[in-house]
Amino acid sequence: MTTTAYARSEHLRALLWWLPLYLAVALVAIFTTPPIPLHSTRALAVAWDMWVHHQFLVPHINGAPYAQKAPLLFWLIHAGWAAFGVNDVWPRVLMVLIGAAQLILAQVLARRLFPERAWVARTTPWLLLALAFGFLYGLQIMYDGLVAVWVLAAALCLVPRRPRTAPYWIGYALCLGLGLLTKGPVMLVHAVPVWLLGPWWCSRARTQPARWYGYGALAVLGGCAILAAWVVPAIAVSGGAYAHSLVYQQTGGRVVDAFIHQRPFWWYVPWLGxxxxxxxxxxxMWAGILALRRPLAPGLRMLLAWLVPAFVIFSAFSSKQGYYLVPELPAAAIVVAVAIVTLRAGTHAPARSAWLRAWPLALGSFALAALLLALPPLAAGGHLPGHWLHDCARVSAPFGVIYLLLGVFVWLPGRGELRRIASASLLGSAAAYALFALAFTPAFDMRPAAQLLAHAEASGRAIGNVGDYDGQFEFMGRMTRPISNLYGQQALQDFAARHPRGLVLTYPDLLVANDLRYARLVQPYRGVWLAIWDAPTLALLERGQQPPEPAAPTILLPSAGYWRYAGVQ
Structure with missing residues (x-):
């Protein structure tokens, strides 16, 4: 066997355990629930609106241009629909494939950065798949996971495979462009600082700075040109309002005095946990971090040049969400792998201390198991505050047993501690998602309401939504006409007058008896309620008048016997 063939076989063997495990667990988990509002249903609504109206250049939602995101994720969804037909299976499989791509690329990057430390590359995907937030976020149809793929690919272009030393600048430009087409200019925050700080970690950048920065600048411009190739015709088609929203509101409007998700500078610090x-x-892990010593290896410097600027820049931005840092998780996983390798390479006794084992994780799993096992008797005694814990109590006991077993699994001594932690975390995250699905799906399942609305649309009825509408029913009902946003009482009254057969959606914080008596459909919806009304009926109630009795009883979901309906007065 040649050296190249042997290396290839070793790389394939490296995928043997963690990749099938991740694919199996993620595929099972992602199909335990329907697409969840608001993020997944909104992404599907945009893809569907573009698809059904054959408007593939400019993303649309509810019949209007959608300037919040660039179109690449929607195009990938369309590619699957073109091959397999319109469905909600392909978008979810796509998310799992994106997660798998992150694991593979992270391992390749770790191997290139630390070729003399094979253990770093072998353990990096285990560490990455174990990160609970990244795994659970990857089960939603969103954008940052795909951005992470392009960021990893861009990093690989800057760290070419030996014996080559020159970066793949064309590939770097292409990856930047694809990232920009996924989520806009924020891609530059993830991928450009590591290039700008090249002389700190790359000998070629130190010895040939003119080439490094010259070609790099051309690559950045090339990536921006790829974005411009979409932006310019999109603006030409959609007009000035779309241009203002795309360029100013969705970019500059999130950096300073954000119009949404405005947080203080320090907000990401507790989120690191x-x-x-x-x-x-x-x-x-903490002992390994403390064991790192100067001078830092070039590979570790490269990872810090990726992580630290991104964290500082995102902290400086006014708009903050935890998932904005998802593209940094692969770099963090490699840093942890390096720290563990450094600690294990040491010969001092503390590196082998039993106090460094995963006992806090085991104790945490035992505590969670105890809580889940205690919920049913507490609910039976009426001692649980709020409806979330009460809903959870109906199905929590089996999951208490699961977390008890996972705690024992993590507690076990012996070799393979990291893989035990990673496997337990992956399975524990999937179990948490399954618990969420069994306990709370009625509050996140839009299919029954979407079917009712789709039938109304097919009958020619207009549909209004009190407040902002986020597209949560558009794909599920395969709807083709916009839902009207109704702001204020007068808008509701005018809508009812214009559309006497119309339907109106409301989202009350609390239910009253009239909701159960006169609405078409009532169900839990996230933290509030969803009610679908005949427009004239709701208009009469809002004016303080008594509407006629409905022809059919209200549809109560998940069932008429759902415990929260008993207390409605």
Missing amino acids: VLLFPFVLWPR
Whole structure:
């Protein structure tokens, strides 16, 4: 066997365990629920609106241009629909494939950065798939996971495979362009600082700075040109309002005085514990971080040139969400792998101390198991505050047993501690998602309401939505006409007058008896309620008048016997 063939076989063997495990767990988990509002249903609504109206250049939702995101993810969804027909299976499989691509690319990057430390590359995908936030986020139809793929690919272009030393600048430009087409200019925050700081970690950048920065600048311009190839015709088609929203509101409007998700500068600091769970509770990781010594290896410097600027820049931005840092998780996983390798390479006794084992994780799993097992008797005694815990109590006991077993699995001594933690975290995250699905799906399942609305649309009825509409019914009902946003009482009254056969959606915080008596459909919806009304009926109630009795009883979901309906007065 040649050296190249042997290396290829070793790379394939490296995928043997973690890749099938991730694919199996992720595919099972992602299909335990229908697409969840608002993120997944909104992405599907945009893709569907573009598809059904044959408007593939400019993303649309509810019949209007959608300037919040660039179109690449929607195009990938369309590619699957063109091959397999319109469905909600392909978009979810796509998300799992994107997650698998992150794992593979992260391992390749770790191998290139630390060729002399094979253990770093072998353990990086285990560490990455174990990050609970990244795994659960990857089950939603969203954009940052795909951005992470392009960021990893861009990093690989800057760290070419030996014996080549020159970066793949054309590939770097292409990856930047694809990232820009996925989520806009934020791609530059993830991928450009590591190039700008090249002399700190790359000998070629130090010895040939003119070439490094010259070709790099051309690559950045090339990536921006790829974005411009879409932006310019999209603006030409959609007009000035779309241009203002795309360029100013969705970019500049999130950097300073954000119109949405405005948070303080320090907001991401506590979020690090969430993003890096479960390893923040693993003492061995912290001991490994403390064991890192100067001078830092070039590969570690490259990762810090990726992580630190991104964290600081995103902290400086006014708009913040935890998932904005998802593209940094692969770099964080490689840093943790390096820290563990460094600790294990040491000969001092503390590196082998039993106190560095995963006992905090095991204790946390035992505590969660105890809570889940205690919920049913607490619910029976009426001691649970709020409806979330009460709903959870109906199905929590089996999951208590699962987390008890996972705690024992993590507690076990012996070799393979990291893989035990990773496997337990992956299975525990999937179990949490399954618990969510069984306990709370009625509050996130839009299919019954979407079917009712689709039937109304097919009958020629107009549909209005009190407040902002986020497309949560558009794909599920395969709807083709816009839903009207109704702001204020007068808008509701005018809509009812214009559309006496119309339907109106409302989202009350609390139900009253008239909701159960006169509405067409009532169901839990996220943290509030969803009610679908005949427009004239709701208009009469809002004016304080008594409407006629409905021809059919209200559809109560998940069932008329759902415990929360008993207390409605």
